[in-house]
Amino acid sequence: MAHHDDDIRKLERILTESYRSHSDRSNEVVDVTQSVMRDVRRSDRERAWWTPFLVLDQLVWRTATITAAVVVMMTMLLTVDLFRPQSGETQSLIAEELESVPFGD
Amino acid sequence: MSHVAVLIDTLHISGIDLSMADDSLAVTTHPSPEIDLLQRIRQGETERFADLIRRYQPHVVRIVGRRVPADDVEEIVHDVFVRAYFGLAQFSGAVSFDRWLAGIAVRTCYDFWRARKRTELPASALTDDHHRWIERMLSAQSDDQFHDQTQKGEAAEVLKWALRHLSPENRAVLTLVHLDGYSVREAAELLGWSLVNVKVRAHRARQALRRILSHILPGSR
Numbered sequence: 001m002a003h004h005d006d007d008i009r010k011l012e013r014i015l016t017e018s019y020r021s022h023s024d025r026s027n028e029v030v031d032v033t034q035s036v037m038r039d040v041r042r043s044d045r046e047r048a049w050w051t052p053f054l055v056l057d058q059l060v061w062r063t064a065t066i067t068a069a070v071v072v073m074m075t076m077l078l079t080v081d082l083f084r085p086q087s088g089e090t091q092s093l094i095a096e097e098l099e100s101v102p103f104g105d
Numbered sequence: 106m107s108h109v110a111v112l113i114d115t116l117h118i119s120g121i122d123l124s125m126a127d128d129s130l131a132v133t134t135h136p137s138p139e140i141d142l143l144q145r146i147r148q149g150e151t152e153r154f155a156d157l158i159r160r161y162q163p164h165v166v167r168i169v170g171r172r173v174p175a176d177d178v179e180e181i182v183h184d185v186f187v188r189a190y191f192g193l194a195q196f197s198g199a200v201s202f203d204r205w206l207a208g209i210a211v212r213t214c215y216d217f218w219r220a221r222k223r224t225e226l227p228a229s230a231l232t233d234d235h236h237r238w239i240e241r242m243l244s245a246q247s248d249d250q251f252h253d254q255t256q257k258g259e260a261a262e263v264l265k266w267a268l269r270h271l272s273p274e275n276r277a278v279l280t281l282v283h284l285d286g287y288s289v290r291e292a293a294e295l296l297g298w299s300l301v302n303v304k305v306r307a308h309r310a311r312q313a314l315r316r317i318l319s320h321i322l323p324g325s326r
Contacts, residue, residue, distance in 0.1 A: 004322065007243055011318050014242055015267070017252075018260030019171075019284045030166050032183040033158045037151075039183075040190050044151055 139202050147193060158186050164203060165210050172214035172280060181217055185210045200294075211281065211295045218273035231266055231321060235259050240323050263321070270317045275310035282307045283314075 139160075145153050162182070169181045188209050196205055238259035245253075268276050281292040282303070293303040 004319065007322050008315050008318050010243060011239065011263075011322070012314070014260060015264040016284055018257075019264055020286075030162065030179050030182055032162065032179060032186060033155050035183050036158055036186040036190070037155050039187055040151060040154060043191075 140198070143193060143196065143202070146190075154190055157189075161203070161206055162186075165206060168207055168210040169214060171285075172211075173217050177217065181210075181213055185213045188213060204294075208295045208297065211277065212297060215273055215277040215296065218276055222273055231263065235263055235266075236321070236323070239263070239321060243323070267314060267317050271310060271313055274306055275313055278303055278306040279310035279314060283311060 139157065142153055142157060146157070165182050165185050166178065169185065170178050173181050185206070189206055192209065196202070238257060242260075268280070271279060277296060278292060281287045281295060282289060287295070289300060289304050289307060292298075292307070293300045296303065298306075
């Protein structure tokens with residue numbers, strides 16, 4: 001078992017040294033300047049074309065959000081308003097009834 | 106943070122001699138002309154990005170060349186620069202541009218192996234030549250004999266074979282920590298992962314590699 005572990009360690013060591021001593025592609029001539037710049041330019045053009053639509057998109061969403069918020073608030077106000085006259089009416093009726101019975105009579 | 110980092114560095118995975126750290130990710134100090142260049146690119150001078158590519162291309166090729174098959178290097182280097190261009194807004198200057206670009210390169214290579222893992226067939230078996238090389242390597246008596254074996258093409262092929270059996274995560278961490286010789290902290294920064302994640306991965310990846318290697322030792326077949 002110990003012998004086996006030694007062999008694994010030895011193999012690991014040789015593979016590590018091999019990795020460090022081989023710089024296969026370090027000196028390879030790779031030039032991606034043209035292809036990257038082509039992609040970058042194309043993407044910039046597309047972005048410029050889409051920008052007005054993106055702004056419009058944002059505008060539509062913001063308007064929709066604000067409209068929805070206003071509608072919710074209006075609904076709440078109307079709901080509250082709907083119940084208010086009923087309770088007000090009851091209170092005024094009771095008040096009138098109390099006023100119609102004078103004290104001491 | 107510093108205590109944890111020091112502790113982790115102290116506990117740095119033992120066993121492999123890490124004294125010969127790879128310098129492919131090392132920061133080459135430029136007199137920071139890129140600050141001005143980056144600002145111009147951000148302001149819309151897209152064409153200036155070509156200057157950055159020319160300047161940092163050898164640096165990126167060195168990193169990528171060690172991590173992906175030779176036929177894919179050009180494509181990955183291309184992807185690294187495209188990602189860098191679209192990520193320029195996120196470059197804060199907290200680290201050097203070299204290191205920031207190295208992080209993108211390492212993560213792009215990791216993504217390459219993740220994508221390949223899903224589509225590629227399993228790695229082919231080693232040949233008899235490889236097994237004979239392993240036997241010769243194990244029987245090497247002197248340092249010279251041992252060193253000669255590291256220069257053989259079989260060594261690189263066996264390593265590639267073994268790495269292909271690892272998960273993309275284990276492969277990324279093992280390459281950075283055990284082969285390149287970077288600290289867990291540096292590897293975590295480059296990969297954008299947590300320290301704990303990288304530390305655990307580094308340990309597991311090493312165990313996985315040892316298991317893979319144990320199957321190709323003489324007498325294990």
